[in-house]
Amino acid sequence: MRITGTVNGNQLTFSIDSNAEKPSYLVIQINNFEKLVILVDPLESNAPPSSGTGVYNITRSPYYADNTWVNDVTSIIQQAIDDASAAGGGVVYVPVGAYKVKDILYIKSNVTLYLQGGAVIKSNPDRTLYEYTTSREGKIFIDPMIRIDHAPNAKILGRGVLDASGIEIMDTDRASSTYLGYRRNVIVGNFSNHVTIEGILIKDSTTWTINGIQGGDGFTVRHVKIINHKNADQYKIMNDGIDLCGTRNAVAEKNFVMTVDDALCAKSTITDFAMYNVRFKNNIVFSSCAGLKAGLQSLSPMYDVWFEDNDVVQARRGIVAEATSGTQLMNDIHFVNTRVESYVFTSMGKSIPVEIDAQTAPISNVYIDGALFEKLAFNPIHIYGSSNTYAVKNVTFTDLSMCGDVITNVSEARIIEGNYAAGVSVTSMSNKEL
Numbered sequence: 001m002r003i004t005g006t007v008n009g010n011q012l013t014f015s016i017d018s019n020a021e022k023p024s025y026l027v028i029q030i031n032n033f034e035k036l037v038i039l040v041d042p043l044e045s046n047a048p049p050s051s052g053t054g055v056y057n058i059t060r061s062p063y064y065a066d067n068t069w070v071n072d073v074t075s076i077i078q079q080a081i082d083d084a085s086a087a088g089g090g091v092v093y094v095p096v097g098a099y100k101v102k103d104i105l106y107i108k109s110n111v112t113l114y115l116q117g118g119a120v121i122k123s124n125p126d127r128t129l130y131e132y133t134t135s136r137e138g139k140i141f142i143d144p145m146i147r148i149d150h151a152p153n154a155k156i157l158g159r160g161v162l163d164a165s166g167i168e169i170m171d172t173d174r175a176s177s178t179y180l181g182y183r184r185n186v187i188v189g190n191f192s193n194h195v196t197i198e199g200i201l202i203k204d205s206t207t208w209t210i211n212g213i214q215g216g217d218g219f220t221v222r223h224v225k226i227i228n229h230k231n232a233d234q235y236k237i238m239n240d241g242i243d244l245c246g247t248r249n250a251v252a253e254k255n256f257v258m259t260v261d262d263a264l265c266a267k268s269t270i271t272d273f274a275m276y277n278v279r280f281k282n283n284i285v286f287s288s289c290a291g292l293k294a295g296l297q298s299l300s301p302m303y304d305v306w307f308e309d310n311d312v313v314q315a316r317r318g319i320v321a322e323a324t325s326g327t328q329l330m331n332d333i334h335f336v337n338t339r340v341e342s343y344v345f346t347s348m349g350k351s352i353p354v355e356i357d358a359q360t361a362p363i364s365n366v367y368i369d370g371a372l373f374e375k376l377a378f379n380p381i382h383i384y385g386s387s388n389t390y391a392v393k394n395v396t397f398t399d400l401s402m403c404g405d406v407i408t409n410v411s412e413a414r415i416i417e418g419n420y421a422a423g424v425s426v427t428s429m430s431n432k433e434l
Contacts, residue, residue, distance in 0.1 A: 003028075016040060023223065025256035025284045027313045039225045039256060041199065044159060048114055054090040056080040059097070067097025069122065074101040077121075084111045089153070094119045094160060102129055104143045107154045109192075113146075115160025115200055121145070122161075125168035127182045140181030141207060142169070148189035148212065155196045162186050166206030166239070167229055180237060189213035201225040205239050209259070214246035214270050221252040228259035232288035232316075232346040236260060241285065244278050246270040246300070253281040262320075263287040264310070266294045268302040268328065276304040284311045288346050291315035294333045298361040299326035305333045312340040318377075319354045319368060323361035323390070330363045337370040343377050350378035353402070356392050358385040358420070364393040372401045384418030394423035 003026075005014035016024040016038075024040035051057055058065040058073070058080050065073040077092065077099070084090035089110025096118035105121075107113055115121065123145060130142040145164055148154045156162075164184045171178045186205045189195055189212025202209055202224065209226050213219040221242055228239045241257030244250045246269040257263040263285035268275045285291050291312030294305050312318055318340035321333050343351030353373045356366060362385070385391035400407040407413045410426050417424050 022282045022309065022311070023254045023256065023284065025225065027258070027286055037227065037258065039201070041159070041223055044199070047116075047158070048091045048093065048112070050093050050095060054087070055093050056084050056090055057093040057095065059095050065099060067095065067099060069098035069100045071100065072102055072124065073099050074103045074105065077101065077105055081106065081108055081111055081113070085109060094121065094158070098122060100124055101145065105146045107146060107148045107151055107156065109151045110153045111151070112155040112157055115158035115162070117159035119158070119160035120163055122163040123165040123169065123184060125165040127169045127171065130169070130182060132182060140178055140183065142182055142184050144185045144188045146187045148187065148192050148195055150191050151195070152193045153195070154192060155198070156187070156200060157196070157198050159199050159201075161201045161203060163203040164205045166204040170206050172235065180235060183207045183237065185209055185211060187212065189216060189219070191215040194218040196220045196222070197224055198222045199224070201227065203227050204229065207238050208240040208243050210242045211245055212247065213250070215273055217248045219244065219247050219250040222254055224255045226255070226257045226259060230258055230260055230286065230288060232260045232348065236347060240265055241287075243267055246273055246275055247278065248275060249277045251279040251281065252283060253279070255283045256285070257283070258286040260288045262290040262293050263312070263315070264292050264307070265290070266302065266305045267297040268300045268326065269297045271299050273300050275300060275302045278305045280307045280310060282309045284313065285315070286313045287315045288344050289315065289348065290317045290320040291340065292318070292335060292338060293320040293322070294330060295320070295322040296324040297326050298323040298328045298330050301328045302330045303332040306336065307334065307338065308336045310338055312338065314342050314344055315340065316344050316346055316348065317352050317355050318373065319371065320356070321363055321366055322355065322357040322359070323363055324357070324359045327361045330361060331365050333363070333366045335368045335371065338368075339372045339374070341374050343375060345378070352379040352382060353377045354381040356383045356395060358390045358392045360386070360390060362390055362393070366395045367398070368396070368400070369398045371397070374403065376403050380414035380416050382416050382418065383421045383424055384416075385420030387420060391420040391422070395425070397426040399428050400426060
């Protein structure tokens with residue numbers, strides 16, 4: 001986005017349209033200063049009342065939660081959620097203030113957790129208080145802040161903040177046996193239909209920020225702003241932004257993600273649950289890894305996946321489809337109207353505009369329409385499979401633009417069509433009209 005501003009002394013003034021189709025989420029670079037992030041949403045039009053029938057205000061009777069971040073209020077918030085659930089549903093209202101939590105908050109069926117603008121639910125940063133589990137790869141995790149399990153119609157809404165205190169909790173001592181351990185994500189969901197997360201700001205996750213809803217149908221993530229650690233050369237951690245995992249009929253739209261690892265992902269993460277009708281629309285992302293990605297998990301078939309009208313402000317890899325875990329077909333994957341503004345080199349490798357990699361599962365029918373790459377990446381486009389069984393078939397680029405040049409054939413596109421890849425084509429609408 002090009003913004004025209006007015007300079008008056010040390011003031012820069014500019015205007016943005018908060019009602020535009022794409023949200024007004026900006027990453028502004030002024031000279032060599034740290035990037036300025038401006039996140040503008042329309043005013044709330046459907047905020048619930050702070051009291052009344054079906055409203056459980058955590059600072060009022062009978063809860064009286066401390067809002068100064070002195071005392072832990074996990075059990076108080078959970079009691080309000082449980083009370084709302086017992087009544088058949090309701091709104092757990094979190095007013096302005098800072099609320100210290102440690103253990104998981106379990107959101108339940110028909111319950112809305114509403115965070116008023118100015119409300120912050122923040123994890124206790126003392127890692128000695130947390131139990132942890134160790135993965136097969138030796139990585140150390142603590143429980144997420146929030147779980148949504150078997151909880152249809154659960155919602156998390158508002159303009160408040162969920163802060164995982166991730167870097168504070170994580171062991172950053174390179175000499176420690178638990179270096180980069182005690183990692184915490186924010187929201188994990190399983191087997192819950194029609195879940196909505198909307199409007200909130202999420203900070204400082206140190207593993208997948210939103211992970212869900214596995215085994216669910218009708219998951220919506222809208223107008224969510226994610227601000228995570230973003231320097232891959234300092235700590236390369238798996239702090240993906242929004243992962244639509246093992247889910248169906250799901251949409252992530254008008255969100256902002258700033259993070260180290262992959263920003264927006266469609267992942268088939270559970271067996272015997274085909275994943276389809278997944279949409280990422282009108283999002284803006286800033287990543288040190290993949291901007292838009294289908295994969296790397298393919299434990300069940302994945303198809304009818306769409307990335308539409310997304311802006312990648314920065315990434316190491318702009319567009320990715322890869323299968324490196326699981327053997328099930330990834331098919332009918334669409335990337336439509338993608339803009340990739342700039343690249344970053346990291347310890348994980350040099351920049352690449354598009355990478356399609358079928359290592360453990362076949363990938364077929366990938367459509368990349370209207371992709372605009374504003375700068376030249378270090379590497380060309382890579383497309384490759386690992387065997388006749390795990391091959392890439394039928395990748396179509398339409399209206400591909402690189403550095404201002406419209407690409408009309410494969411040779412112009414700097415494409416490496418590697419082993420076990422077939423059916424790669426580059427066309428333009430002007431060519432089709434001829």
